[in-house]
Amino acid sequence: xxxxxxxxxxxxxQSERRTLYTFAVDGKLVHxxxxxxxxxxxxDGNLSGYQRPEVLSHIEExxxxxxxxxxxxxxAVVIAFDSRVRFEPFAGxxxxxSRMGELVVPVDESLxxxxxxxxxxxxxxxxxxxxxxxxxxxxxxxxxxxxDDVREQTEQFILVNSTKPLPKGLxxxxxxxxxxxxxxxxxxxxxxxxxxxxxxxxxxSPLKGMIQTATTPxxxxxxxxxxxxxxxxxxxxxxxRMNQAGGDELEVEQILGVLFSFxxxxxxxxxxxxxxxxxxxxxxxxxGVVSLGFLMDAISERYRNKGLPTKDQFAKDxxxxxxxxxxxxxYWDFGQNQQRKWDEIQNTKKxxxxxxxxxxxxxxxxxxxxxxxxxGRQLELSPQA
Amino acid sequence: MRYFLPDSxxxxxxxxxFDTERRLATRQRQRxxxxxxxxxxxxxxxxxxxxxxxxxxxxxxxxxxxxxQRQRLLRTGAPDFxxxxxxxxxxxxxxxxxxxFTYVKEEKPPYTVEDLASFYVECGFDYxxxxxxxxxxxxxxxxxxxxxxxxxxxxxxxxxxxxxxxDLHQRDALPFTPLGVAQGWSPRxxxxxxxxxxxxxxxxxxxxxxxxxKTHEILATLREMNCVRRDDTRLHLLGISRxxxxxxxxxxxxxxxxxxxxxRQAFKDGKDNFYTLQRTxxxxxxxxxEGNPKLQKLISSGKLNQERARELEKAxxxxxxxxxxxxxxxxxxxxxxxxxxxxxxxxxxxxDAYREVLEVRPWKHCPCxxxxxxxxHIILFRGAERNRRRGFHNTWxxxxxLQRELGLAAA
Numbered sequence: 200x201x202x203x204x205x206x207x208x209x210x211x212x213q214s215e216r217r218t219l220y221t222f223a224v225d226g227k228l229v230h231x232x233x234x235x236x237x238x239x240x241x242x243d244g245n246l247s248g249y250q251r252p253e254v255l256s257h258i259e260e261x262x263x264x265x266x267x268x269x270x271x272x273x274x275a276v277v278i279a280f281d282s283r284v285r286f287e288p289f290a291g292x293x294x295x296x297s298r299m300g301e302l303v304v305p306v307d308e309s310l311x312x313x314x315x316x317x318x319x320x321x322x323x324x325x326x327x328x329x330x331x332x333x334x335x336x337x338x339x340x341x342x343x344x345x346x347d348d349v350r351e352q353t354e355q356f357i358l359v360n361s362t363k364p365l366p367k368g369l370x371x372x373x374x375x376x377x378x379x380x381x382x383x384x385x386x387x388x389x390x391x392x393x394x395x396x397x398x399x400x401x402x403x404s405p406l407k408g409m410i411q412t413a414t415t416p417x418x419x420x421x422x423x424x425x426x427x428x429x430x431x432x433x434x435x436x437x438x439x440r441m442n443q444a445g446g447d448e449l450e451v452e453q454i455l456g457v458l459f460s461f462x463x464x465x466x467x468x469x470x471x472x473x474x475x476x477x478x479x480x481x482x483x484x485x486x487g488v489v490s491l492g493f494l495m496d497a498i499s500e501r502y503r504n505k506g507l508p509t510k511d512q513f514a515k516d517x518x519x520x521x522x523x524x525x526x527x528x529x530y531w532d533f534g535q536n537q538q539r540k541w542d543e544i545q546n547t548k549k550x551x552x553x554x555x556x557x558x559x560x561x562x563x564x565x566x567x568x569x570x571x572x573x574x575g576r577q578l579e580l581s582p583q584a
Numbered sequence: 585m586r587y588f589l590p591d592s593x594x595x596x597x598x599x600x601x602f603d604t605e606r607r608l609a610t611r612q613r614q615r616x617x618x619x620x621x622x623x624x625x626x627x628x629x630x631x632x633x634x635x636x637x638x639x640x641x642x643x644x645x646x647x648x649x650x651x652x653q654r655q656r657l658l659r660t661g662a663p664d665f666x667x668x669x670x671x672x673x674x675x676x677x678x679x680x681x682x683x684x685f686t687y688v689k690e691e692k693p694p695y696t697v698e699d700l701a702s703f704y705v706e707c708g709f710d711y712x713x714x715x716x717x718x719x720x721x722x723x724x725x726x727x728x729x730x731x732x733x734x735x736x737x738x739x740x741x742x743x744x745x746x747x748x749x750x751d752l753h754q755r756d757a758l759p760f761t762p763l764g765v766a767q768g769w770s771p772r773x774x775x776x777x778x779x780x781x782x783x784x785x786x787x788x789x790x791x792x793x794x795x796x797x798k799t800h801e802i803l804a805t806l807r808e809m810n811c812v813r814r815d816d817t818r819l820h821l822l823g824i825s826r827x828x829x830x831x832x833x834x835x836x837x838x839x840x841x842x843x844x845x846x847x848r849q850a851f852k853d854g855k856d857n858f859y860t861l862q863r864t865x866x867x868x869x870x871x872x873x874e875g876n877p878k879l880q881k882l883i884s885s886g887k888l889n890q891e892r893a894r895e896l897e898k899a900x901x902x903x904x905x906x907x908x909x910x911x912x913x914x915x916x917x918x919x920x921x922x923x924x925x926x927x928x929x930x931x932x933x934x935x936d937a938y939r940e941v942l943e944v945r946p947w948k949h950c951p952c953x954x955x956x957x958x959x960x961h962i963i964l965f966r967g968a969e970r971n972r973r974r975g976f977h978n979t980w981x982x983x984x985x986l987q988r989e990l991g992l993a994a995a
Binding site: 237238239240248251252253254255256259263312383386430431432434435436439445493496497500535548551552555559560563 | 606609610612613615650651652653654655656658659660696702706873874880883884885886887889890891
């Protein structure tokens, strides 16, 4: 069935030979007149098309957002039209470079898909999400240009897709100040990011100003190390137990209480290495911060039936470990003839696991299992012969 | 005879919606997920086997646990980690082993006896298997010609580690029951291992390295071992599930075994995917366009059309839904399935098997908790949430078959 869509648009002359049309169109309609030019090679090796396949998980995230309470997708999708599409200007006011009018788009759904007059240059995931979404309509902003030259489309495709993504750290720092429904990866990071901000900004925080972020460039602890430490405890440690109401203010304050107590205790017990840069001490380096986080969880577990440990209780339990820690000089002794120079501990999965296991096992041996306890299963192993 | 299910962090997400294939955004892995013992109201295994190799990961075997999960397991112990106190079946003993298959290519095990014992103690296991090194060769003729030096060394090493493990266990009065490990390349060499382990003092012995053996080879070995087995020595078969011969196993002193086969067959086997008490069926494959690497590659290189793939996939799901609702007949479903299968595989090879299972609809007759709540989704070979639930179902059926074979339950 043939029909013609007339879409109100503004024509914008950007340079001598380039004219752009900006308009709004229901995202559900776009697939009727525009398609995707998929990249492939023909038998003789020639390349055609430029778009990659859709990424379902990404589409799913956008779709959830589009179906949420009051979504807004401000950035425009980009569509290249061939010369079957034309612009008809209205009589009326215009500027030297712009005028109002209508884009006239022929729609013929009997045509094979690749013969449609439009190609989606940017926004295929957004448009796929809107197509699938359980909403009646969702108008999007669009920019279009008219060309019969696929090279021009390819060029625009490369240009819109080679922008530099924002640094992760900046996004995390911005996260706590948003309420919108965020992609799941970001929403999982929201509480850790909020805790990080408060650890870094509260006067009473032992880590005040020490965490390196976009706005605190002088910090000595990498934001990622703190986030990892927080996420570990929020998924498996003491912070998990405290985070049952979904992160309301009261809960956040209680969680901060534990973090402040623990890191104050670390500052007190390891005062010599505190405040040094990772190249001078491994205490506030990724491996140190993450493995200390596991000690916070282990100590809290030991006090589990007596409530949350205080700063003094954390310090008392950490002190016996002071002897064997080699944050800034000497060799760690990991047993079985495994020795590692202090500055050979790297911020890698393997080293973090090695250091964490070592500290927790030593904590169990030196503190936990020494104390009289009702935990029948926690028997002491004699030191190795 | 007791059946232990080896842990591989096999969990299902109760928030998963099978119609929309979405899950709750707030879902936390493991914490909000369910183990089989949390899904079934009736017993589906007697115990759980946890390997150090699976928990820690070694070499190419990456850990099934995050570092934070591993730390929690060691901190709070396995009963807490596996949430055993919530289970209504009664006790679920936990057995630990070293996971010798993860380091089978190494010259020596990468752990010490002390490492392993402390792992067992920290996890709070009820049983702990000594440190061993797998022998992967069944060559009875070596009894005459002499075994390869490497195999002899592995046997000697396994026995001397068993001695150390037993000594450590005695000295520190460790709170779990120790098992020695018998390794060998022939019935006689296994019998020798058993004799030695009994001399050390073990009264519970795990038999290792038998996974690739044929049933008659396993039986020949157990018979030979039975000649030296003390009446009070029990055996555990590592990784073996031969349901047809459990009665023979029982007569030969086997008190327990472990196997992931029922769980894995749900999504690893070419045809035996769905168990019933009588037989097995093939699950109906409707691969996710985005979850199938082969399909994904063809799409991203431009050789297959993604929209078409998705259409065919959706048509299959829709056909299954309507079939289950009684709106369409078997042939309609088969036609849709074969169109999709031809598209992603080049041929439609499962038509007979699918017709069989669709005509019988075995899931309709299964009284297990998964089948009763999941309905036809359980027969779909598609994504971990369905595949693993089918694995749970198989484990539950397997346990009932085992009880029947042992004459313990009227099935």
